Amino acid sequence: xxxxxxxxLLGILLCCAAYTFGTWLNKKTGWxxxxxxxxxxxxxxxxxxxxGMSLEQFNxxxxxxxxxxxxxxxxxxxxxYRQRKLLGxxxxxVVLGCLVSSLVSIGASYVLGFLFGLDExxxxxxxxxxxxxxxxxxxxxxxxxxxxxxxxxxxITGIAGAIFSPTLIKLxxxxxxxxxxxxxxxxxxxxxxxxxxxxxxxxxxxSGIAIGISGIITVFLSLLI
Numbered sequence: 001x002x003x004x005x006x007x008x009l010l011g012i013l014l015c016c017a018a019y020t021f022g023t024w025l026n027k028k029t030g031w032x033x034x035x036x037x038x039x040x041x042x043x044x045x046x047x048x049x050x051x052g053m054s055l056e057q058f059n060x061x062x063x064x065x066x067x068x069x070x071x072x073x074x075x076x077x078x079x080x081y082r083q084r085k086l087l088g089x090x091x092x093x094v095v096l097g098c099l100v101s102s103l104v105s106i107g108a109s110y111v112l113g114f115l116f117g118l119d120e121x122x123x124x125x126x127x128x129x130x131x132x133x134x135x136x137x138x139x140x141x142x143x144x145x146x147x148x149x150x151x152x153x154x155x156i157t158g159i160a161g162a163i164f165s166p167t168l169i170k171l172x173x174x175x176x177x178x179x180x181x182x183x184x185x186x187x188x189x190x191x192x193x194x195x196x197x198x199x200x201x202x203x204x205x206x207s208g209i210a211i212g213i214s215g216i217i218t219v220f221l222s223l224l225i
Contacts, residue, residue, distance in 0.1 A: 011061025018043040098213040101186035105130040129153035132189040135215040161188020181206025
């Protein structure tokens, strides 16, 4: 069995199969809580727990998928380019919105860290939770945080945004597509943007723009705090 677990291909196949099943289940049921990424993550965790496969063995193949994080993020540039005129018209409000979002996210990390008695390392790991994974990893490393915890926080934030953003949009009666996109991208990065793209191209483009701006702002703020 260990020989099978040592095959890099197993980790990749497991991730792809779990995500495919999660996508099928989400479409079949129509339940927003059954997010494909969340289902895939839970299935992979269950597989490791039940089979005894180590995280190191799993990552020999699964880590290859991390290579696609940056290209996937950059691919959003297509929608951004198509909406470049709209960005020019709303540039200042978008930047200010991303600034407020970054300040709230970082501030929440420190407040919750204080309330729960977390040490500096744990707080440093949660600070970049609202930015995309490639940026979050660099911020966590630079502040002495724990990368796996930072990635977990990013995943939780993204999943929450993808699941709850449509409900929150309805709850607060947000009708402007620019506002929808900026709010989703600034708070729940790429995973949230996948939901914004389902709402419309303008929402997806503005969400993609918010990812980049929020990432840059968070990097600078993390250097100052």
